[in-house]
Amino acid sequence: MRYLEDFAAGQTFGSGRLVVDKDRIKTFAAEFDPQPFHLDEAAAHATMFGGLAASGWHTAAMTMRLLVDSDIKPAGGIVGASCDEFRWPRPVRPGDELRLESEVLEVRPSKSRPNQGMIKMRTTTLNQDNEPVQIMVANLVVLRRPGGGDSR
Amino acid sequence: MRYLEDFAAGQTFGSGRLVVDKDRIKTFAAEFDPQPFHLDEAAAHATMFGGLAASGWHTAAMTMRLLVDSDIKPAGGIVGASCDEFRWPRPVRPGDELRLESEVLEVRPSKSRPNQGMIKMRTTTLNQDNEPVQIMVANLVVLRRPGGGDSR
Numbered sequence: 485m486r487y488l489e490d491f492a493a494g495q496t497f498g499s500g501r502l503v504v505d506k507d508r509i510k511t512f513a514a515e516f517d518p519q520p521f522h523l524d525e526a527a528a529h530a531t532m533f534g535g536l537a538a539s540g541w542h543t544a545a546m547t548m549r550l551l552v553d554s555d556i557k558p559a560g561g562i563v564g565a566s567c568d569e570f571r572w573p574r575p576v577r578p579g580d581e582l583r584l585e586s587e588v589l590e591v592r593p594s595k596s597r598p599n600q601g602m603i604k605m606r607t608t609t610l611n612q613d614n615e616p617v618q619i620m621v622a623n624l625v626v627l628r629r630p631g632g633g634d635s636r
Numbered sequence: 637m638r639y640l641e642d643f644a645a646g647q648t649f650g651s652g653r654l655v656v657d658k659d660r661i662k663t664f665a666a667e668f669d670p671q672p673f674h675l676d677e678a679a680a681h682a683t684m685f686g687g688l689a690a691s692g693w694h695t696a697a698m699t700m701r702l703l704v705d706s707d708i709k710p711a712g713g714i715v716g717a718s719c720d721e722f723r724w725p726r727p728v729r730p731g732d733e734l735r736l737e738s739e740v741l742e743v744r745p746s747k748s749r750p751n752q753g754m755i756k757m758r759t760t761t762l763n764q765d766n767e768p769v770q771i772m773v774a775n776l777v778v779l780r781r782p783g784g785g786d787s788r
Contacts, residue, residue: 516697518704519713532712532752532777540716541700545668545693552670560684561671564692570719600684625684 487559487629488601491591499550499584504538506578512542537575543582543618547609550584558603560627565602569621574611581612589621593628600627639711639781640753643743651702651736656690658730664694689727695734695770699761702736710755712779717754721773726763733764741773745780752779 513522517539520527528536538546551562576582590604602623609618665674669691672679680688690698703714728734742756754775761770 512697516701518701521713521715532715532779539697539700541693541697544696545664545691548691548693549668549670561673563673563684565724567719567722570722572717627684 485557485559486626488591488593488603488626489629491558491588491603491626493588493590495588497554497556497584497586499554499586501581501583502546502550504546504576504578504580504582506536509536509538509542509578512545513539516541533575535575536578538577538580540572540618543572543576543609544620546582547584547607547618547620550582550609551586551607554584554586556586556605558624558626559629560600560625563625565623565625567620567622568604569606569619571619573616573619576611576617580617582609582617584609598628599630600625602626637709637711638778640743640745640755640778641781643710643740643755643778645740645742647740649706649708649736649738651706651738653733653735654698654702656698656728656730656732656734658688661688661690661694661730664697665691668693685727687727688730690729690732692724692770695724695728695761696772698734699736699759699770699772702734702761703738703759706736706738708738708757710776710778711781712752712777715777717775717777719772719774720756721758721771723771725768725771728763728769732769734761734769736761750780751782752777754778 521531521533522539525536586607588605593601606621608616673683673685674691677688738759740757745753758773760768
């Protein structure tokens with residue numbers, strides 16, 4: 485488990501891999517994003533996606549699963565306050581195998597809350613061809629080491 | 637159905653309402669965001685959330701469902717390319733009733749693709765006390781009216 489003091493700009497983290505299931509693309513979309521390009525192969529061909537694609541929010545949710553299972557393990561959990569950047573440069577297709585590359589961009593203690601701070605982290609979600617499918621720069625709330633002080 | 641030419645800065649849209657189900661908070665989290673504050677009431681009490689809260693990605697997914705069901709109906713569907721701003725100012729709790737307020741901020745034709753353009757839209761997700769739980773400024777790809785030209 486890493487406290488705020490254990491993070492530093494430039495640190496990088498990888499992740500496991502997650503294969504995108506075709507039926508889960510459709511059931512996720514049926515509940516949260518019921519549009520033809522996420523629901524049905526034939527209907528998707530006539531759309532700007534040119535074929536079945538995962539909802540961007542499904543991609544975001546799968547990314548979160550990979551983050552939680554990764555070695556990042558911030559003290560207090562992975563708690564996002566906001567994103568400074570969030571893009572989906574290309575579609576996620578059935579059978580794609582996703583993985584993450586994360587880099588800490590900034591670490592800063594909170595001025596108003598002495599027991600916590602924020603880290604800014606860029607997480608890129610890549611497919612099996614190493615093409616980015618999602619790029620997110622998130623601000624995460626991280627607890628400081630109890631007892632205070634920087635132990636470095 | 638609205639083509640790019642039918643959107644203008646300043647337009648506002650509402651939505652239906654969606655009640656946040658406690659068990660769905662937990663099953664969504666078990667699949668995509670398995671952390672104590674999203675999975676179990678007792679465990680959540682000891683965390684910075686102080687009680688069970690929905691995953692931010694669950695809130696984003698519910699917001700998308702309300703957007704798809706709303707009257708916005710862009711030609712080609714609701715297709716997000718990116719978000720300029722994305723914040724979760726407070727937790728979503730079991731039983732919360734969510735609704736949206738959306739405002740078009742900007743409309744611009746594509747220079748490279750004559751059949752489409754982008755709209756920038758702020759969507760605020762509010763709970764039953766009219767408190768914002770998510771603020772998103774998204775850039776959406778929207779098709780232009782076939783045959784070209786601005787019919788206004």
